[in-house]
Amino acid sequence: MVERFTSDPIELPPADRPFQRSDLLFYGLDHSGASFEARVFMDPRGVGGEADSRHRAYVGSFFILGHGGCFGDVGHCDIPTDRDPFDLRPAHQLEPALRILTVTDAVRNLLERKVEAAKVTVTAHTAARTPSDVLAFERIRLATYA
Numbered sequence: 001m002v003e004r005f006t007s008d009p010i011e012l013p014p015a016d017r018p019f020q021r022s023d024l025l026f027y028g029l030d031h032s033g034a035s036f037e038a039r040v041f042m043d044p045r046g047v048g049g050e051a052d053s054r055h056r057a058y059v060g061s062f063f064i065l066g067h068g069g070c071f072g073d074v075g076h077c078d079i080p081t082d083r084d085p086f087d088l089r090p091a092h093q094l095e096p097a098l099r100i101l102t103v104t105d106a107v108r109n110l111l112e113r114k115v116e117a118a119k120v121t122v123t124a125h126t127a128a129r130t131p132s133d134v135l136a137f138e139r140i141r142l143a144t145y146a
Contacts, residue, residue, distance in 0.1 A: 002046040003124050003132045006046045008044070009117035010142050012110060012129070015050045022107040024120065026062070028096040028138025035066040036100075036124045042106050046119040059106040062099040066134065096138065 024040065041047040043057035046141060051058065079094050110118055124135035 002135050004133055005122045006137060007139075007140055009044070009119050010140070011117050012078075012107060012142070013144045014117060015114075017146075019104075021102060021144075021145045023143045024059075024101045024103050025141045025143055026040055026099045026101070026137050028121075029064060030136040031064045031066050031097050032094050033066050033134045034068060034126050034128070034132075035144040036064050036126045036132060037063075038062050038064065039123045040101055040127065041121040041123075042103065042110065042118045042119070044110075044115050044118050047121040048103045051095045051121070059103045060101050064099075066098065068075070076111055080093075102129055103142075106122065107142070 009140050013022070015034045024042075026038075039053065040059050041051055041055060041057040042059050047055065052143070053061070120140055122135060124132040126132045126134060
């Protein structure tokens with residue numbers, strides 16, 4: 001887990017193809033630790049330093065209600081690896097999460113500036129003043145909808 005993540009450049013849609021909406025999708029978010037706010041930035045060069053919501057590259061944030069660690073017996077918090085497709089029980093409470101952040105205006109602004117690809121920077125912020133090494137996810141994707 002990390003406090004800060006910066007992606008490789010993500011290709012933006014062609015400027016000549018109109019779209020109605022654009023989303024950043026965060027797949028496989030780990031929410032087993034502390035609760036946190038993930039602040040998201042999009043910029044061709046990435047974002048350095050202590051950027052906050054007033055930074056020009058800020059595109060929004062999402063929140064994770066964390067579980068704060070495991071307090072059960074051994075194996076209590078292990079996610080089952082195989083599950084019968086006809087099992088009607090709800091998914092395990094620690095299944096990786098998905099978050100969708102709508103970034104339509106930000107992508108349009110980048111395209112107006114003739115940007116073809118942008119890095120996504122995510123910073124994690126917890127209520128504690130200690131380092132926030134709580135951010136972990138499998139992949140990120142930009143989706144646009146015509």
